[in-house]
Amino acid sequence: MSQGNEQQRQRPIVVPGEPVGDSKFYIPGMNTLKISDRFFATTVGIIRVDGKRLDVISLKSFYQPRIGDLVIGIVKEPSIAGWTVDINSPFLAFLPLSEYPEKRIRLSRDNIGRILESGAVITGFIKDASIFSSPVITLKGKGLGVVSSGTLLNITASKVPRLIGKKGSMLSVIERATGVRLTVGQNGRIIVHSEDSNIIAKIRNVIEMVERESHIYGLTERVEALLLGRKS
């Protein structure tokens, strides 16, 4: 396919301040600003219409914590009764001692800085998130806890749904083609459960492709072709 054709198949990109619809036909959704009857985009993105709701899916965004999200965090430092955790968001999260799976931690006896050291990678769920306080993480749950091996990669948080695909289709394509398991956090962090540099390079290429071309039709086919070494 020529580059000209590929460009024609792009979903149109909107920029902040660009009119995207009006209230006669739509309800304003994510990343839109309503001024009188018209909606304007607030970020660079692509338009998605779901029924009457009109969203602008940002091409570059920050992770906004929501309750129930699986996130991959990096422990920053211990604090009075827990740890502060970097979750790739403007907000630092807090992991309280009570949400750590080990049963008995006594502050008087145990050095919590040794239980979870700074820089440790963890997978957890967002237990509480509000605009008034730091998001709270829990490590209590199946498959949650400290990650002992693997490789950490990043993607823009708004591209995570595209990387996972409809009902996990894209993720299963990647896992099938590479033979390794991936843990994808909603905050744009990915753990590749492998240390094979060839596989990691392959997955990194796929992530870069998703990041770059998520707004162009036929991404799953192109990812499949990239993984299998075919020409798309």
Add this chain to the structure above:
Amino acid sequence: MGEKISLFKEDGRRTDGRALDELRPIKIKVGVLSNAQGSAYIEQGKNKILAAVYGPKEALPKHISLPDRCILRCRYHMAPFSTPERKNPAPSRREIELSMILRNALESLVMTSLFPRTVIDIFIEVLQADGGTRCAGLTAAVLALADAGIPLKGLAAACAVGKAEGKVIVDLNDLEDKYGEADMPIAYNPTLDGITLLQMDGIMSKEEIEQALSLAITATQKIHKMQVDALKERFSFSRREV
């Protein structure tokens, strides 16, 4: 001393050959720095300016954070090699004042309530100056904010208008800025149809100000179109990072 500098040629054009309402050639590129979250570069005539954005991130020290919105920190700085004679790299009174003015202008564009308790850092680095650096810097900073993915109430563009030898002119260069009779930098957001920055230095009549305002809005609309094109180019499929 006392030598009169003429700001117009015999044919009525300006010293650089422009018409009264003509902008200098503008080149804009978005996403030029890979280490910053958002960045933009602008060349407007001989002006060369880089803007970079970091954040939103946790506001430290914590006492500076606001519970209901994020704060903006802006640094406008002229590089020591940006002027014909070496400029002291320490922030001057003018730079401190311009940093504050640009922060106020940008604050009205950023949807600050979405990121309470955080801070956004904006750096505007003037690499080469030729008059109108605050306007070109603001135009670039807005693009750097959009490139960083920060939600904005539109893209504002800025341009200076002024008066030289009794004529209202657009996009003043260094010579016109120094020897002209008035200088009025304006930033305009076409989405909100609002002015986010307006300063004035010199004397103009009411009619001249009205004429200057109308010329400035037309000029900023042209710059706004270039901003939109540069931003779309940044995110389009054909662009490849080298």
